[in-house]
Amino acid sequence: MNVTFNRESGMCTAQLEGEMTIYTAAEIKPMLLSLLDDCSEPEIDLSQVSEIDSAGLQLLLLAKREASRIGKSIRLVGHSPAVVECLDMCNLTALFGDQVVLSSQQKQ
Amino acid sequence: MNLDQALQTFLVEARELLQDMEDALLSIEQQGSGDEEAINAIFRAAHTIKGTAGIFALDAIVAFTHVVESVLDRIRKNELQFDNELTSLFLSSCDHINKLVDHIGDESGLSADLQAVGNKVQQQLSGYLNEELHQADSTSASLPELHQDSFESSGGGVVGSDNWHISLRFGPEVLRNGMDPLAFLRYLERLGQIVTIHTLADAMPTAAEMDPESCYLGFEISFRSDSDKATIAAVFDFVREDATVHILPPRSRIAAYIEVIKSLPEDEMQLGQLLVLCGSLTEAELEQGLKEQAGITPPSKLLGEILVDDGDVQPAVVAAALAKQQQVKEVKAKQNSVIRVDANKLDQLINLIGEMVIAGAGVSMHAQLSGDSNMQEAASTIMHMIEEVRDSALTLRMVQIGETFNRFQRVVRDVSKEIGKDIRLDIGGAETELDKTVVDKIGDPLMHLVRNSMDHGIESAELRQARGKPAQGVLKLNAYHDSGSIVIEVSDDGGGLNRDRILQKALERDLIQAGHNLSDQEIYKLIFEAGFSTAEQVTNLSGRGVGMDVVRKNIEALRGTIEIDSTAGEGTTIRIRLPLTLAIIDGFLVGVADAAFIIPLDMVVECLELADIDREAMRDRNYINLRGKVLPYLQLRNLFGIEGEATGRENIIVVQYGGNRAGFVVDKLMGEFQTVIKPLGKIFSNLKGITGSTILGSGEVALILDVPMLVERSASMDVKSGVAA
Numbered sequence: 001m002n003v004t005f006n007r008e009s010g011m012c013t014a015q016l017e018g019e020m021t022i023y024t025a026a027e028i029k030p031m032l033l034s035l036l037d038d039c040s041e042p043e044i045d046l047s048q049v050s051e052i053d054s055a056g057l058q059l060l061l062l063a064k065r066e067a068s069r070i071g072k073s074i075r076l077v078g079h080s081p082a083v084v085e086c087l088d089m090c091n092l093t094a095l096f097g098d099q100v101v102l103s104s105q106q107k108q
Numbered sequence: 109m110n111l112d113q114a115l116q117t118f119l120v121e122a123r124e125l126l127q128d129m130e131d132a133l134l135s136i137e138q139q140g141s142g143d144e145e146a147i148n149a150i151f152r153a154a155h156t157i158k159g160t161a162g163i164f165a166l167d168a169i170v171a172f173t174h175v176v177e178s179v180l181d182r183i184r185k186n187e188l189q190f191d192n193e194l195t196s197l198f199l200s201s202c203d204h205i206n207k208l209v210d211h212i213g214d215e216s217g218l219s220a221d222l223q224a225v226g227n228k229v230q231q232q233l234s235g236y237l238n239e240e241l242h243q244a245d246s247t248s249a250s251l252p253e254l255h256q257d258s259f260e261s262s263g264g265g266v267v268g269s270d271n272w273h274i275s276l277r278f279g280p281e282v283l284r285n286g287m288d289p290l291a292f293l294r295y296l297e298r299l300g301q302i303v304t305i306h307t308l309a310d311a312m313p314t315a316a317e318m319d320p321e322s323c324y325l326g327f328e329i330s331f332r333s334d335s336d337k338a339t340i341a342a343v344f345d346f347v348r349e350d351a352t353v354h355i356l357p358p359r360s361r362i363a364a365y366i367e368v369i370k371s372l373p374e375d376e377m378q379l380g381q382l383l384v385l386c387g388s389l390t391e392a393e394l395e396q397g398l399k400e401q402a403g404i405t406p407p408s409k410l411l412g413e414i415l416v417d418d419g420d421v422q423p424a425v426v427a428a429a430l431a432k433q434q435q436v437k438e439v440k441a442k443q444n445s446v447i448r449v450d451a452n453k454l455d456q457l458i459n460l461i462g463e464m465v466i467a468g469a470g471v472s473m474h475a476q477l478s479g480d481s482n483m484q485e486a487a488s489t490i491m492h493m494i495e496e497v498r499d500s501a502l503t504l505r506m507v508q509i510g511e512t513f514n515r516f517q518r519v520v521r522d523v524s525k526e527i528g529k530d531i532r533l534d535i536g537g538a539e540t541e542l543d544k545t546v547v548d549k550i551g552d553p554l555m556h557l558v559r560n561s562m563d564h565g566i567e568s569a570e571l572r573q574a575r576g577k578p579a580q581g582v583l584k585l586n587a588y589h590d591s592g593s594i595v596i597e598v599s600d601d602g603g604g605l606n607r608d609r610i611l612q613k614a615l616e617r618d619l620i621q622a623g624h625n626l627s628d629q630e631i632y633k634l635i636f637e638a639g640f641s642t643a644e645q646v647t648n649l650s651g652r653g654v655g656m657d658v659v660r661k662n663i664e665a666l667r668g669t670i671e672i673d674s675t676a677g678e679g680t681t682i683r684i685r686l687p688l689t690l691a692i693i694d695g696f697l698v699g700v701a702d703a704a705f706i707i708p709l710d711m712v713v714e715c716l717e718l719a720d721i722d723r724e725a726m727r728d729r730n731y732i733n734l735r736g737k738v739l740p741y742l743q744l745r746n747l748f749g750i751e752g753e754a755t756g757r758e759n760i761i762v763v764q765y766g767g768n769r770a771g772f773v774v775d776k777l778m779g780e781f782q783t784v785i786k787p788l789g790k791i792f793s794n795l796k797g798i799t800g801s802t803i804l805g806s807g808e809v810a811l812i813l814d815v816p817m818l819v820e821r822s823a824s825m826d827v828k829s830g831v832a833a
Contacts (some may be wrong), residue, residue: 003735017199022283022284022288022321024322025321026320028320029320033315038205040178052326053186053283053288053290054282054283054288054289054290054323055276055283055288055320055321055323057290057325058312058318058320058323058324058325059320060285061309062309062318063317065309065312066315080256083610086290089290089293089294089297089302089305090290090293090305090307090327091304091305091306092307
């Protein structure tokens, strides 16, 4: 799991790379929380997420909830197919309210 | 999830609804004001499209129809009135939705042009909304451009009743025990279809306390499956100890749902809402169940009251759930009156019946040969039944022409605006039925004729008034059945065809020779010649002399004919005569040696015996003198390379096509024959002179002659031999 931070004038993006699973969850959680603390407009780039499971999903839900608790809005961008599949299955795409772009061919 | 199929249904329905919408709009425009029924029809169409598009996450359509719907809502509330401008705007909205629907599944997305048109229409529509709605609208108008792209979500699903309801709450240890709740969902999908799913993460503590390796998730699932409870329960066997699983079979008592709601940790009201959202319970059912509950327990904090009260429930949420159900009901009601059948299935049925006609012919032939009168009687009864089955099967393919005609309302409206004439379209015989294939193919030729009539036929308003006619021109589309064929008429009350002008043009173009005495009919038909145009001006619509030629070809391809009636100063009627069906025709069976051929009966003019004098002359020339006229002929024996000399008398069959006559020399005339047309395979696609084949009662194959091609060929041979002589 690699997390790359990219800051630009208050807007910062954390690019997650690799798997967001139970094996990496403990590692990712503090990084996400620090992203929320540090930035006014946090953004999570999911384009390099190769795998996501319930633990990863929980982290995204946590980040979303935490962000709205402290009055920030968090954006998820560049959903990888694994993320799209997971959010779709749980019918959570709307909850996050981010744009998910998916070509019709990727649909199973 | 079989979303593709559902999407196809959506596409079909959306197009129908848009057609309904357009029809209603046009009727409003004609009447000048909208009656309630028409407005409701439009509203219903827009609403249903929006709802269904929402299910498929077609956000571009949802966003656009939302605005349309909002304006319509104001009209329904009598805050706005339909005027010409508004109807035009709605018609363009209709067009735009149609385009959006066309683009579903198209990955390239909408073109910039189309998007610009859409935005313009949307802006204009927004102008009709008041302040309050403006706000709601701005959210959809400001939807990011990405939303305009076509993308689909595999989530969601269609609301339906009769689903299982599954409540899952996973314990904190699930993940650490090496199990992934999502994996269970994936497995569940193998047993059936997850109709709706709601994910709950309320059990998750605050960020500080949250353990990333504990599981806090819960799901409420509406699930459609044919499996039994044991099978579904078995999915969750591995997490039995670590999770709370409730499985409610379809149509459980409402009380069972309430029990589940009570037993779960989350806020009761929220769960009630979720059940409604999942489609497992209807709002009414939940309410009822909760009221019953209220009778038993004292009225403290009761779900029923809260829901009935509506104060705490987000009205939008409940409305959405109810609207979805309403929509499903509407769709079902429509399905009851009409059954949608795959066109392929119908074709298959027609094919089978064709086979049956052939087999029947075999039976009756053998019955005749056997000489057993009982057998003959039975065979004739069967033939009779087969004919009836054939007729009713062919009517299955029949559709009313009205729908095709109605499309022209819009065309006439648009074209008359474009050319600045006031023209009304009258439709007659809309309920006349004809074969679906013919209907599909008649659209283009009709379009040419209608445009032509509007552009050249009907005069400008000033000229009409000068001629003492009402300023409004009338174009009439009419259809009726006439002895086994269907007649479609396009008439206008314009100036009529100018006989002399046509004659003069035809002479200029060498289409006819001077001094020929042509009947009016023959002269009018010249307008269907390639490149023929009498128009002094070429407009966008017509005048290039291409259209009418194409019309004639299209009609002839359908084995149809065209007649023209015209009275100077009073108008023109173009009459298209088409066969009722394309699958089975009346043929004339002829034989050459052992081979059998079919000539479409309606092209046969007469049959004669080949006189001895002509037979002798056959080697030198290929035409005979038929009552003083030259008749070129073809010998089918030579043409198809059939071996053996004619033994007895030979006959000549005179056929006519497109004004030309030709003779075919054959050995035997075998009479009329119900011909089931079998198309030729690909290998034979280049074969000249044959259009198809059929199977005779004896099981032999007979080839169907391509009369138009053969007639043309005999005519050209005639010219050549003439030159040689």
